[in-house]
Amino acid sequence: MSFAAAFELRAGGGATRHRIGGDALAAAAAELATEVAGRTVFLVTEATVWGLHGERLAALPAACSRLHRLVVPAGEAAKQVEVADSLWRAMSAAGGKRDSRVIAFGGGSVGDLAGFVAGTFLRGVDWLLLPTTLLAQVDASIGGKTAVDLPEAKNAVGLFHHPRLVVADTGVLATLPPEQVRSGLVEAVKVAALLDPELLARIERDRAALLAGDAAALAPVVATAARLKAGLVERDPDERGERGLLNFGHTLGHALEAEVGYGRLLHGDAVAHGIRFALRLSVLEGGDPAFARRLAALLDGLGVPPLPRLAAAPLLARLERDKKAREGGLTWVLAASAGEGRLACGLAPERVAGELAAFLNEPAGESL
Amino acid sequence: MSFAAAFELRAGGGATRHRIGGDALAAAAAELATEVAGRTVFLVTEATVWGLHGERLAALPAACSRLHRLVVPAGEAAKQVEVADSLWRAMSAAGGKRDSRVIAFGGGSVGDLAGFVAGTFLRGVDWLLLPTTLLAQVDASIGGKTAVDLPEAKNAVGLFHHPRLVVADTGVLATLPPEQVRSGLVEAVKVAALLDPELLARIERDRAALLAGDAAALAPVVATAARLKAGLVERDPDERGERGLLNFGHTLGHALEAEVGYGRLLHGDAVAHGIRFALRLSVLEGGDPAFARRLAALLDGLGVPPLPRLAAAPLLARLERDKKAREGGLTWVLAASAGEGRLACGLAPERVAGELAAFLNEPAGESL
Numbered sequence: 001m002s003f004a005a006a007f008e009l010r011a012g013g014g015a016t017r018h019r020i021g022g023d024a025l026a027a028a029a030a031e032l033a034t035e036v037a038g039r040t041v042f043l044v045t046e047a048t049v050w051g052l053h054g055e056r057l058a059a060l061p062a063a064c065s066r067l068h069r070l071v072v073p074a075g076e077a078a079k080q081v082e083v084a085d086s087l088w089r090a091m092s093a094a095g096g097k098r099d100s101r102v103i104a105f106g107g108g109s110v111g112d113l114a115g116f117v118a119g120t121f122l123r124g125v126d127w128l129l130l131p132t133t134l135l136a137q138v139d140a141s142i143g144g145k146t147a148v149d150l151p152e153a154k155n156a157v158g159l160f161h162h163p164r165l166v167v168a169d170t171g172v173l174a175t176l177p178p179e180q181v182r183s184g185l186v187e188a189v190k191v192a193a194l195l196d197p198e199l200l201a202r203i204e205r206d207r208a209a210l211l212a213g214d215a216a217a218l219a220p221v222v223a224t225a226a227r228l229k230a231g232l233v234e235r236d237p238d239e240r241g242e243r244g245l246l247n248f249g250h251t252l253g254h255a256l257e258a259e260v261g262y263g264r265l266l267h268g269d270a271v272a273h274g275i276r277f278a279l280r281l282s283v284l285e286g287g288d289p290a291f292a293r294r295l296a297a298l299l300d301g302l303g304v305p306p307l308p309r310l311a312a313a314p315l316l317a318r319l320e321r322d323k324k325a326r327e328g329g330l331t332w333v334l335a336a337s338a339g340e341g342r343l344a345c346g347l348a349p350e351r352v353a354g355e356l357a358a359f360l361n362e363p364a365g366e367s368l
Numbered sequence: 369m370s371f372a373a374a375f376e377l378r379a380g381g382g383a384t385r386h387r388i389g390g391d392a393l394a395a396a397a398a399e400l401a402t403e404v405a406g407r408t409v410f411l412v413t414e415a416t417v418w419g420l421h422g423e424r425l426a427a428l429p430a431a432c433s434r435l436h437r438l439v440v441p442a443g444e445a446a447k448q449v450e451v452a453d454s455l456w457r458a459m460s461a462a463g464g465k466r467d468s469r470v471i472a473f474g475g476g477s478v479g480d481l482a483g484f485v486a487g488t489f490l491r492g493v494d495w496l497l498l499p500t501t502l503l504a505q506v507d508a509s510i511g512g513k514t515a516v517d518l519p520e521a522k523n524a525v526g527l528f529h530h531p532r533l534v535v536a537d538t539g540v541l542a543t544l545p546p547e548q549v550r551s552g553l554v555e556a557v558k559v560a561a562l563l564d565p566e567l568l569a570r571i572e573r574d575r576a577a578l579l580a581g582d583a584a585a586l587a588p589v590v591a592t593a594a595r596l597k598a599g600l601v602e603r604d605p606d607e608r609g610e611r612g613l614l615n616f617g618h619t620l621g622h623a624l625e626a627e628v629g630y631g632r633l634l635h636g637d638a639v640a641h642g643i644r645f646a647l648r649l650s651v652l653e654g655g656d657p658a659f660a661r662r663l664a665a666l667l668d669g670l671g672v673p674p675l676p677r678l679a680a681a682p683l684l685a686r687l688e689r690d691k692k693a694r695e696g697g698l699t700w701v702l703a704a705s706a707g708e709g710r711l712a713c714g715l716a717p718e719r720v721a722g723e724l725a726a727f728l729n730e731p732a733g734e735s736l
Contacts, residue, residue: 013381070393088524088525089520090521093520094522095689120484120526120527121525122524122525123514123527124528145491150456150457152460156456157489158494321460
């Protein structure tokens with residue numbers, strides 16, 4: 001057994017080992033066993049993932065000193081302060097120590113929650129991340145961001161807490177619902193559009209196989225997208241500069257997700273609409289219209305459903321609260337052409353407001 | 369205007385400026401104004417402190433862009449997950465941004481809570497700490513530890529988040545209740561006993577003036593104790609080694625505090641009893657009995673009230689859950705003689721249990 005990709009991401013004074021491949025959990029079994037040997041382990045997971053893939057962790061109970069499985073709600077419902085509180089209390093009552101380990105086994109929400117809980121329990125215990133969705137494997141599992149939501153804003157409470165080991169087993173993706181595959185592919189498109197014309201061309205070419213959940217097609221896309229993101233994170237761990245590129249499509253995307261309702265609009269779909277809007281701004285700022293059309297066509301080709309009818313005003317209010325906002329205003333990520341992403345800070349709010357109103361009034365697929 | 373002490377503590381990739389003195393808030397007014405200029409500021413405080421000393425921050429509203437005052441309960445009642453949640457939500461609703469500032473103005477509990485909230489809001493906003501109790505000035509305000517409590521354990525949830533600036537104005541200590549002065553002096557005795565025979569002698573000599581809240585007597589004690597702790601923190605920011613010395617008296621102290629009830633036993637008083645027990649273990653491990661008697665006499669002289677009658681079993685269960693515990697067992701801090709603190713990891717649990725039972729059965733003042 002071997003990995004499609006194995007690399008180390010150095011950040012936050014430590015290093016995260018990343019292992020990616022079609023049978024990565026089996027291939028990383030010895031590494032996982034070493035990580036938990038003699039320790040109390042808190043395995044945070046959700047019921048569906050555990051039911052489908054729990055057997056892949058069958059060696060874990062014998063490898064560690066004590067294993068406590070903590071089952072949390074699926075999806076964004078896991079990322080609540082109250083759920084974090086229930087985990088902290090369970091870990092404290094079970095005698096969790098500073099050298100205990102937290103393992104997150106699930107999608108991006110499970111990882112965000114478990115990483116936040118690990119980073120704050122006893123002022124920080126180490127953790128391992130086993131992402132089981134495409135979205136988590138290409139994006140959320142890289143870079144040490146953890147968070148829970150507030151009713152007022154997504155990811156509003158959290159911290160940077162880098163896991164020791166990330167094992168992305170693309171073999172588990174075969175059981176994903178098709179819309180989850182699509183949602184994950186949007187994040188791969190995002191990073192490809194900004195940084196890697198070759199990956200973008202590959203996604204365009206293999207679109208059908210990728211959407212079908214074909215493991216052979218998915219493995220190199222996950223591996224390349226993860227490496228690209230890891231490179232950005234390593235060069236800018238605290239998101240003071242180029243890591244901000246990864247927010248392409250996320251500025252409006254997060255506002256859309258919150259406005260429509262967490263869980264009612266998939267993260268990747270929200271980001272896809274955010275990218276469409278960012279491309280509109282990019283063209284206004286001198287970007288290549290042909291590239292914008294090409295990217296929009298790819299997003300349409302992934303089957304991203306149209307946005308429901310939304311008013312601009314509440315979205316603008318949410319943008320105003322966006323956590324990336326500085327007192328000087330929002331930063332937008334623009335893409336002028338393939339592989340040429342850039343940050344733009346000075347866009348006039350009234351101009352953005354006008355463009356947003358026009359964008360929301362257009363039927364899907366005609367926004368460029 | 370000048371400071372009794374002004375130094376920088378480098379840790380966590382940044383630096384914290386410490387300003388200590390009898391009129392430090394006035395002397396640091398320009399620095400404070402620079403920190404908040406053009407920013408949204410969340411001032412976390414409690415009603416009594418604000419009523420007594422709020423006027424010392426009269427220049428703040430004009431210095432920043434927007435000031436939101438967030439009043440939290442006094443004492444340990446502030447350090448609850450629900451209180452943190454209410455602050456996060458208030459900050460989010462008020463449009464808090466990554467470059468907003470949190471200011472903590474109060475005792476150790478206000479600082480612990482506000483620092484935790486600052487460190488986790490939007491994955492971390494910078495903060496300033498203005499400690500108003502002796503306990504906070506000599507101990508809690510140095511080293512970037514933040515936390516809230518769980519019902520199961522004190523300080524069980526938190527993170528290291530170093531403030532940019534700490535201003536300890538000893539002029540505010542004149543309004544402290546006498547038991548709060550005593551409680552703070554215990555932490556000064558702790559660090560002096562471990563590291564600085566000269567400071568220990570000074571506290572013994574000036575005991576009456578210190579207990580009376582005499583600002584001239586308190587300023588050099590606060591300045592020296594703060595510097596000593598800052599030195600330890602700088603050399604061991606993540607508490608992997610010698611910073612652990614600062615837990616002298618805290619291993620049992622935290623368990624006592626939790627068992628008797630947060631707020632019903634003052635932190636410093638709990639630590640004083642913890643020090644008495646640690647001295648008992650120190651002597652058993654070959655420490656100087658005369659030094660142990662001297663330190664116990666000083667603690668008695670501060671007026672630490674006797675412990676209520678307590679059973680050993682629930683305390684031992686709490687020690688077991690202590691966040692400093694590793695899978696290998698508890699680490700105890702021992703003091704063999706003046707200025708000679710050390711960490712001891714291998715004490716047999718059954719021996720500690722026996723000593724604790726004996727300690728709890730002895731009348732106060734006869735424990736050595």
